[in-house]
Amino acid sequence: MTDRGFWLRVGWRNLGRHRRRSIITAMALAWGFAAVVLFNGILEGMGSDFVRSGTDLMVGQIRIQNPDYEPERELWDVVGGDVGVPLAELLDRVRSDAAVVGAAPRLYGAGIIASDSTSRGGLLMGIRPEEERRVTYFLDGIVEGAAPEAGAHQVLLGQELARQLRTGIGEEVVLVAPAADGSMGNELFTVSGIVRTGIPEVDAAQVILQLDDLQFLVALGPDDVHEVAMAVRNPWDAPEVAERLSVGLSGLGTNIEVEPWTRFRPELVEFANLIGGMNWVILLVIFLMAAFGVANTMLMGTFERRREFAVVKALGMKPHRIMAMVVGEAVVLGLLAVAAGAVIALPLVLWLVHFPLDLTPLAGEQMFLDGLFRFVLRVEHSWGNPIRAAVGLILTATLAAIYPALRAIQVPAAEALAGR
Amino acid sequence: MNRPLRPPARAPLLRTLAGALLLCPALLGLPPQPLPAQTTDAATAEEIVRHVDDLLRGDSSHGTVRMEVVTQRWTRTMEMEMWSLGQDYSLVRVLSPSREAGTATLKVDRDIWNYLPRVDRTIKVPGSGMGGSWMGSHFTYDDLVRESSMADDYRIEVSFEGDRDEDEIWEFTLTPLPEAPVVWGRVELEVRKDDRMPLRARYFDDRGELARTMVFARFRTMGGRLVPSELSMHPEDRPGERTTLIYDDLAFDVGLEEGFFSLQRLRSGP
Numbered sequence: 001m002t003d004r005g006f007w008l009r010v011g012w013r014n015l016g017r018h019r020r021r022s023i024i025t026a027m028a029l030a031w032g033f034a035a036v037v038l039f040n041g042i043l044e045g046m047g048s049d050f051v052r053s054g055t056d057l058m059v060g061q062i063r064i065q066n067p068d069y070e071p072e073r074e075l076w077d078v079v080g081g082d083v084g085v086p087l088a089e090l091l092d093r094v095r096s097d098a099a100v101v102g103a104a105p106r107l108y109g110a111g112i113i114a115s116d117s118t119s120r121g122g123l124l125m126g127i128r129p130e131e132e133r134r135v136t137y138f139l140d141g142i143v144e145g146a147a148p149e150a151g152a153h154q155v156l157l158g159q160e161l162a163r164q165l166r167t168g169i170g171e172e173v174v175l176v177a178p179a180a181d182g183s184m185g186n187e188l189f190t191v192s193g194i195v196r197t198g199i200p201e202v203d204a205a206q207v208i209l210q211l212d213d214l215q216f217l218v219a220l221g222p223d224d225v226h227e228v229a230m231a232v233r234n235p236w237d238a239p240e241v242a243e244r245l246s247v248g249l250s251g252l253g254t255n256i257e258v259e260p261w262t263r264f265r266p267e268l269v270e271f272a273n274l275i276g277g278m279n280w281v282i283l284l285v286i287f288l289m290a291a292f293g294v295a296n297t298m299l300m301g302t303f304e305r306r307r308e309f310a311v312v313k314a315l316g317m318k319p320h321r322i323m324a325m326v327v328g329e330a331v332v333l334g335l336l337a338v339a340a341g342a343v344i345a346l347p348l349v350l351w352l353v354h355f356p357l358d359l360t361p362l363a364g365e366q367m368f369l370d371g372l373f374r375f376v377l378r379v380e381h382s383w384g385n386p387i388r389a390a391v392g393l394i395l396t397a398t399l400a401a402i403y404p405a406l407r408a409i410q411v412p413a414a415e416a417l418a419g420r
Numbered sequence: 421m422n423r424p425l426r427p428p429a430r431a432p433l434l435r436t437l438a439g440a441l442l443l444c445p446a447l448l449g450l451p452p453q454p455l456p457a458q459t460t461d462a463a464t465a466e467e468i469v470r471h472v473d474d475l476l477r478g479d480s481s482h483g484t485v486r487m488e489v490v491t492q493r494w495t496r497t498m499e500m501e502m503w504s505l506g507q508d509y510s511l512v513r514v515l516s517p518s519r520e521a522g523t524a525t526l527k528v529d530r531d532i533w534n535y536l537p538r539v540d541r542t543i544k545v546p547g548s549g550m551g552g553s554w555m556g557s558h559f560t561y562d563d564l565v566r567e568s569s570m571a572d573d574y575r576i577e578v579s580f581e582g583d584r585d586e587d588e589i590w591e592f593t594l595t596p597l598p599e600a601p602v603v604w605g606r607v608e609l610e611v612r613k614d615d616r617m618p619l620r621a622r623y624f625d626d627r628g629e630l631a632r633t634m635v636f637a638r639f640r641t642m643g644g645r646l647v648p649s650e651l652s653m654h655p656e657d658r659p660g661e662r663t664t665l666i667y668d669d670l671a672f673d674v675g676l677e678e679g680f681f682s683l684q685r686l687r688s689g690p
Contacts, residue, residue, distance in 0.1 A: 076493055112552070114543040121548030174541045176534065182489060182496045182556035183520060186536040205548075 007328030014301070014329045015336075025297040026336045032286045033341030033393050034348070040279045040385040041349055045356075047275035051235050054268045055261045057197060060104070060135050060229030061238045062245065063264060064094070067257040069226055070264075075109060075180045078224040081255030087223040090256075093248055099232045099241045102134025105225040107214045111177030111185075113157075113207050115167040122161065122207040124177060126214030135231040138197045145169040145193030148210050154192035158203040162194045169193065175207065179219035187217050238262060279385070287392055291400040298330055298404035309408050310416035323405040330401030334394035341393070345386070465578050468611055469592055470571035472618050475647070480505045483642075483670035484515070489557050491661045498555065503674075509681040514555070525554070526686040530565045535686045542683055558655050558663040573600035574607065588613040604631070615639070617648060630656045642670035 015022040055061045069077040079085055087105060094103045107126035112119055129147035133139055139147055139156075148154035155173060157165070167173060171191050179185040189209065196203055215224060232241050238260035246258040262269045302309070309322060480503070487498045498517065504510040513524040522537035532545040545552075550561040570576075573596060580591035594607040606624040611617070621634040632655050636648035652664040 110552070112543060112546060112549040114541065119543050119546045119549070121546050121552075174536065174539050174543060176536065176543060178553050178556055180493070182491065182494050184523065184534075184536075184555060186539050186541075188539045188541075 007324045008332055010325050011328035011330070011332040014325070015332055018301070021297060021300075022333065022336075025293055026333055026340060028293050029290050029334065029337030029393060029397065030340035030344060032290045033338055033389055034345035036283055036286050036389040036392075037341070037345040037386045038348055038352075039282050040389065041352070041382075043275050043279055043282075044382060044385065045352075047272045048235075050271055051261070051268050054265055055235060056137055056231065057199070058136050058138050058202070059261065059265065061232050061235050061261045062100075062230040062242045062258060064090070064228040064230075064245075064249070064256060064258050065226065066255045068255070073108065073226075075178070075218055075220070077255075078107075078220065078226055079228065079256055080223075080253040083253055083255075084221070084223055085253040085256060087225060090228065090249065090252055093252070094228065094230060094245055097241065097245060097248070099234075099237055100245075101231040101233060102131065103228050103230045104128065104132040104135040105211060106132075106227045106229060107211055107218075107220065107224065108226050109177050109214060109218050111175055111207075111217075113155075113161070113165065114174045114176070115165040115171065117166050118164070120161060120164055121205065122175070123202075123205045124175065124207045124209065124214055124217075126209055126211040128211050132229075135229050138195065138202075141196045141198070142193050143196050145191070148192045148208065148213070150210055150212070152192070152210075153187070153189050153213060154209070155189040156193045156195050156208040157191055158206040159194050159196040160200070160204040161206065162191070164204070167191055175209075175217060177218050179217070181219045183219065185217040185219060187213070189213075235261065283389065283392055287396040290393065291396045294330055294333065294397045294400035295403060297333070298326060298401045299407065301329070302326060302404045302408045305408075306411050306416045307419075309411040310413040313411065313413040314417065319409040322409050323402075326405035326408050327398055327401045330397045331394060334397030337397070338390045338393055342386070342390075462576070465576045465590070465592060466571055468590065468616060469574075469576050469594070469609065471616055472609065472611060473570045475618070479673045480676035481643070481670065481672050482674045482676070484668045486666045486668060487555070487557060488662075488664040488666070489555075490664075491658070496556065503676055503680065505676045505678065505681065509676075509678060511681055511685065520555075523555075524686050525564075526681060526683065527564055528681055532561050532564060533683060533686055542687055558653055558658070558661065570594055570607070570609070573597055573602050579608070584610070587619065589619065615646060617646065632656055638666070640667075642667060643672040645672065 064079055066077045066079050066081055068074075068081075076082075079087075079090070091103050091105065094100055105128060109124040109126075111122055111124055113122035114120075129139060142156065143159060145156070148156050155175070157167070157173075162168065165173065169191050173189050173191060174186060175189055176184060176186045195206070195208065197206070211225070212222060215222060232238050239262050242258045242260040242263075246256075249256050249258065312322065482501075482503050484499065484501050487500060489496055489498075496517075498520065499515040500512050501515055502510065502512040508527075508529050510527045511524065514520045514522065522535070524535040526533045526535075532550075533542055534545065535542045545561050550565070552561060553559070554561055554564060574594035575597060577593050577595075578590055579593040580589070582588070584591070590611050590613060592609045592611065594609060596602045596604065596606075603625075604623050605626040605628055608622040608624070610619040610621070612619055617639050618636045620636065622630055623632045623634075625631045632653060635652045635654065636650070637652070638648065638650040639646055640649040641647075642649060647667070647670070649667040649670075650664060652662050654662045
C-alpha cells in the first residue's frame with residue numbers, strides 16, 4: 001500500500017471501466033494540449049520574427065553611438081566625440097567577440113538630392129556595403145543595379161525617391177548637405193542602383209552612399225561615424241554581449257555607448273512581452289475548458305461508484321486514501337492526454353518548424369514597429385512551452401479532480417449501502 | 421489641425437531672413453513722427469506696429485551684408501551681395517569665403533533655388549528640404565518664404581510703456597488672431613519711442629515658452645533711411661549661438677524689375 005505507483009495503478013484500472021468515456025475525455029485534453037503547444041510555438045515564432053524584422057532589416061541588434069547623438073542627431077556627435085576613436089581598432093575589437101556576426105560603420109546626414117528635373121529632401125546614409133551585408137539585409141532589396149562602389153562616387157536610391165526624382169541608373173544627381181564646419185557640402189554622384197526596403201519612409205527618402213564619400217561631403221574625417229551597427233547570433237543575447245563589448249571598448253576613448261536592441265527598440269521588447277502574456281492567456285483558456293471536462297468525467301465516475309466508496313469507507317478506508325484514488329485517476333488521465341497530445345502536436349510542430357506556412361500571398365507584407373513583417377506561420381522550436389503545457393495540463397486535471405474527490409469522501413456509507 | 425509640436429524657426433517681424441536679410445534693404449524708415457500723448461491707445465499701437473512692419477516692405481534694394489554665424493562648434497562669417505524687389509523677389513550671392521564664392525540663392529514668391537558653382541548646378545529647394553538651414557545659419561528656408569503681417573495677423577496690446585534699459589520704449593504683446601497663418605503663440609516687440617526703431621522681438625511658442633529672440637542694433641542712416649543695420653537672431657534652444665546680419669552698404673529704389681530675378685541671373689550673376 002505504500003509504493004508510490006499504487007494509486008496511479010488504481011487510477012489506470014478505474015479508467016478502464018468506462019474505456020470509451022475515458023478515451024473521449026483524454027482526447028479532448030490531448031487536443032487542448034496540442035493546440036496550446038502549437039499556438040504557443042506560432043506566437044513565439046511571430047515574436048521572434050518581429051524582433052528580427054525590427055532589427056535585422058536596418059538597425060541591427062547592437063549599436064555603438066555617441067551617447068549625445070540621439071535624439072538630436074547632430075552631425076558632429078560622432079562615436080568617440082571630439083577626441084575621436086580609431087575606427088579600425090574599434091571594429092577589430094567588436095568583431096573579435098564570438099557572439100558578434102558582423103559590425104558595420106555608418107554615418108548619417110540630411111540634405112537635398114537633385115536630379116536633372118527636380119529635387120527632394122534626402123536622408124543620407126554612408127555605409128561600407130560589404131560590411132553592412134553581414135549585419136542587415138536591406139541591401140538584399142536592391143531591385144535594380146548595385147550598391148555604391150568605393151571610389152566611384154555612386155549612390156543607391158530608395159525606389160520611391162528615384163521615381164519622384166525621375167532618375168535612373170547611370171544618371172547624375174547632386175547631393176547638397178550642411179557640413180560639420182557650417183559650409184554647404186555639394187557633390188555630383190551617379191546612381192548605381194535602386195533599393196526597396198518596404199519601409200515607406202526609407203524608400204521615399206533614403207540615399208545610400210559609400211561611407212568615405214559622405215564623410216567628405218559633410219566635412220568629417222575618415223574615422224568619424226555616427227554608429228556601428230552589429231548583428232549577434234541570438235538576438236536575446238544582445239544585452240549580455242553589449243555589456244561585454246562596453247567593457248572591452250572602455251579603454252578606447254570616451255563618448256562610446258554600446259546599446260542592445262532591447263534598449264533602443266523597447267517597443268519590440270514590449271511586443272515580445274505581450275506575446276509571452278498571450279501565451280499564458282491561451283494556456284489559461286484552453287485548460288479552463290479542459291478542467292470542466294475532467295471535472296465532469298470524474299464527477300460522473302464518483303456518482304456511479306457511490307456504493308463502492310461506501311463499501312471501502314465501511315471497511316475503514318481513510319478519507320485521504322479515497323481522495324488519492326480519485327485524484328490518481330485524474331492524473332493518469334492527464335498523463336494519457338499529454339502522451340496523445342504529443343503524438344498529435346509533434347508532426348505539426350516539426351512541419352511548421354521546417355516548412356513555415358507562408359501566408360504572405362494572402363495577407364501581404366505589413367510594416368509593424370518599423371520592421372517589415374511577413375505573415376509566415378513559423379514555429380519557434382523550444383522545450384519550455386511544451387513542458388509548461390504538459391505540467392499545466394496534469395495540474396489542471398489534478399485540480400479538477402479535487403471536487404469530485406471531496407464528493408466521494410462525503411458519501412454517507414450507511415445510506416449508500418442501503419440503496420437510498 | 422496638425423500643428424507641429426515645435427514651431428519651425430520663423431520670425432514674422434522681419435520675416436527673419438526674407439525680412440531681415442533680403443527685405444531689410446527695403447526698410448522704409450518713415451520719418452520719425454511726433455510722439456503721441458502720454459497714453460497709447462489701441463489705434464496708435466496698431467499704427468506703430470504697422471510702421472515697424474512696413475520697415476520691411478518696400479521697393480527694390482541692393483546692398484552688401486555680412487552674416488556671422490556663431491555656434492558651439494564653429495564661427496564663420498560670409499559676405500554676401502543681395503538684391504530684392506518687394507517681398508516676393510530676392511537674390512543673394514556669396515562673395516566670400518572664396519570656397520563658397522558664387523553660391524547664390526534666389527527666392528521668387530514661395531520658391532527657392534540655390535546655385536552651386538562647385539558642381540555648376542541649380543537646385544530648387546524641395547518642400548521636404550525647407551526646414552533645412554540656409555547657408556549654415558540659424559535661419560531655415562522656411563524662414564525665407566513665410567509671410568505674415570504683425571499688424572494684420574495679431575491682436576496688439578501695449579504691455580509696457582516707459583523706461584527700460586535707458587530707453588523710452590513701448591512693449592507690444594502680439595497674440596495671433598484665430599485664423600492667422602502664424603506659428604507663434606505670442607510675440608513681444610519692443611520699440612524705441614523717439615525714433616520708432618525696433619529694439620527687440622521675442623517669439624514664444626504655443627506653450628508660451630521663449631523660442632527665439634531678435635535683437636536690432638547699430639541704427640544707421642543707409643540709402644537715406646534710418647534702419648537697424650545689425651540684426652541678431654538668438655535661438656533659445658541653442659544657448660550662446662546666434663546668427664547676425666550686418667549691413668555694410670544699402671541702397672533703396674534701385675529700379676530692379678521682376679525679370680531681374682531669373683534662374684539665369686542666379687547662375688551667372690548680374
